[in-house]
Amino acid sequence: MASTGDLILAWRAPRWHATRMRNILALVALLLSNAANAAPAPADVRIAETLRDRALAESGAFQIVESLTTEVGQRLAGSPAEARARDWAVAKMKALGFRNVHVEPFTIQGWERGAETAEVVAPVPQRLAITALGHSGATPAAGLDAEIVAFTSMAAFREATAEQVRGKIVFITHRMAATQDGSSYGAFNAIRSRAPAMASRLGAAAIVIRSLGTDSHRLPHTGTTIWNAGGPRPPGGRAQDGVSATPIPAAAMSVPDSELLERLLAMGKPVRLHLVLTPRFTGMVQSGNVIGEIPGTQRPDEIVLLGGHLDSWDLGQGAIDDGTGIAVSFAAAKLIADHGPARRTIRVVAWGSEETGLEGGVAYAKAHATDKHILAAEDDFGTGRVWKLDTRVAPGALPTIDAMARVLLPLGIPRGDNNSGYESDLGPLAPTGMPVLGFAQDGTGYFALHHTADDTLDKVDAKALDQTAAAFAAMMWMAANTDERFGPAAPETAR
């Protein structure tokens, strides 16, 4: 996933005025709902249990992510590799028996990585493991030399003055730790997404940050940055504080290297770096979403939506971000297809260009804003088991959800709350009040691998994928066969 909270909230900000109207609609929906009629039929519960148990035994999800990571590998948004991944997804969807398989193309601002090296040149020579952040600017080909000005937190950097920073390399460190719900990423990600533009506006020569990572390997974590509305950010991005910033060289350093830099700074002498970063913007390039369906037998216009994002960062194989999400959603839909269609349409989406700024999610939302999305879920949080089911549905639908969720108890998934966020690519549909399921996965290990070269197939837990696919298949089957409408969902308040 990208810096989801940040980007989604950014996208939704202009639409906040709709909140009050949706709250009224939700109340009306509650008053009109008839929970008894909408509960899943006993026969559909039994089918859901069968799908669940088949998935748990062997969902086929691991084979899908194995195929994607082996036959395609990394698939940077807008790259030829992402185009190969679309071909792969079309072929795989057809092979799995999905219908209406097609690509919905869109264009994005292209960007590609170049050379990237960093060395401490004073007080003692040391090499540092770094990687360019997405949409980073470039140094001259021969690199640049500058002194470090260090900040121990985003809060400290917010106090920085142009006088302190001008002509220097800003270094921001932090103490992000692993959490089960991944919330530490949200707490620290302004260091990556926002600080580069702030450093640019203060006249910094470059910025290097301690990776937003919880591991201790020499593998830095890339990720996207927000520079401005009028510059290289794609449509759907937003201005940062309404002010443009020229991209400067912006890199993440591995955690061990950041700790070394902290020790060198503690020696009390000026620390100078030689930095080479030569990524480049490549103009507008092609991306796209891949869509396939299991058409509904009675209400084909009503859509039960599931998916993951097809693009990945370029450093690894895109296994856990988000090959697993593609695999789980494809496998869950395939289990349903094998059983036979539901009353409503099951739609599977492999979104493109999530990492660079949710461009795939934005494009889907524009193209499908008037579709009847009955219930949606995206899998974009790695390879951990699901440990609870959150939702964001109309209050009147909660009895139906609670009845459906009982099928998940043998998977070790209890019912959570009705305050689920929107997973990455679903965010742009939040203003429509689209109801969502939030399958909360254990993210304790996620940010050790996220956006690094270490995002490879060997990290995938095949049994956890089976459990997740079981949950998706069972819930989506029931959702596609009840009369429940689930929405409109109440809007999220700021997280």
Place this chain on the structure above:
Amino acid sequence: MASTGDLILAWRAPRWHATRMRNILALVALLLSNAANAAPAPADVRIAETLRDRALAESGAFQIVESLTTEVGQRLAGSPAEARARDWAVAKMKALGFRNVHVEPFTIQGWERGAETAEVVAPVPQRLAITALGHSGATPAAGLDAEIVAFTSMAAFREATAEQVRGKIVFITHRMAATQDGSSYGAFNAIRSRAPAMASRLGAAAIVIRSLGTDSHRLPHTGTTIWNAGGPRPPGGRAQDGVSATPIPAAAMSVPDSELLERLLAMGKPVRLHLVLTPRFTGMVQSGNVIGEIPGTQRPDEIVLLGGHLDSWDLGQGAIDDGTGIAVSFAAAKLIADHGPARRTIRVVAWGSEETGLEGGVAYAKAHATDKHILAAEDDFGTGRVWKLDTRVAPGALPTIDAMARVLLPLGIPRGDNNSGYESDLGPLAPTGMPVLGFAQDGTGYFALHHTADDTLDKVDAKALDQTAAAFAAMMWMAANTDERFGPAAPETAR
């Protein structure tokens, strides 16, 4: 440590004929020994216990490895960085109160890393994380393209014919797993040390091996290779099967990349790589051993020897290989120095150029072959706690050793056997019958980090260093104050 077993056995092979004579000497020593007189005096046992407990509370070892990794970092044999490390070691030894501090220089065949990239170009494009093995040959600057010929084990590769291999890139994979005693490294290291020369003689264009590593990170494990006696191997190296081989490009690939390559090969189509490796030999360059002493008060010519190796591979910071060995031996000797000198001399050696072929150990053995080495120990197995004390001493000295070893029981270190090997740099002194202590460290995690970019300070377990320093300080104090001679040790049989 380097591929110790391999290199040590190589060094000692011509001296095997001395075995019988030493067995006779050992028997004579047993008959003449007087265990009661040689046992450590109660006062010295009490001092040893005090040193042990001080070390356990805070040995200072972590601060030493922190200083070395921060102020010097990597220190490739023969490089300017290794020269800086010698300066660091001289200054540190003097600061710790050691006497007779000096460098004993020697020269080695220099070698340095260049560019290193690898890509699968067919059947699908994928980047691979590789690194040149020590003394690897080079590809053209633009790289080379060739098809892979794969072998699943060293045994399978031994059956390879020139017809199979000529003009191709040999790929050898394996299934090395972690073991507490590190013995799996010995079982697999011919794939790194010997297969490159074999591939060269069969006409291969290059060789890539699955890293000798037990981790799953995109960080390949470098290490030395044995090409021939007359070529770039330094004095002390040996001919491989008496046949010379021209260095060809030889690289290790990370474990996840090797697994990817295995999956691509399993698709059944030819797999081609584009390989760029541009290391170079730099001629004869300077290296050296750094030596310091705590001179004995009564028998200054009798040496109790401890140390580690100062050089490291160039990818990491040389923290666990072998900054920790430097740190533990320096800290243990400092504890003794702070107490006051022993009857015999305590000598601390920071060996140079261990990784590239034990050149430092060979130089030390040549210069000090006639020194009276009473008992010796080297720490070169990472950051794990010591879990038993093995020895290789004259049988007659065992009662003394057993009495001394009781001081280690509160450290959780029981007595092991009398079949200890010689740790890396001590190997070249094995033919003299030098007795050794083998502090067996838990090596379960060692080969996840060994010879990779991940060998950084954050991996060091400060409390385990304290425990190891406690064991070294206590044992070396007692050894330097008894009348026991400990030797001559019986020779090792082939492992």
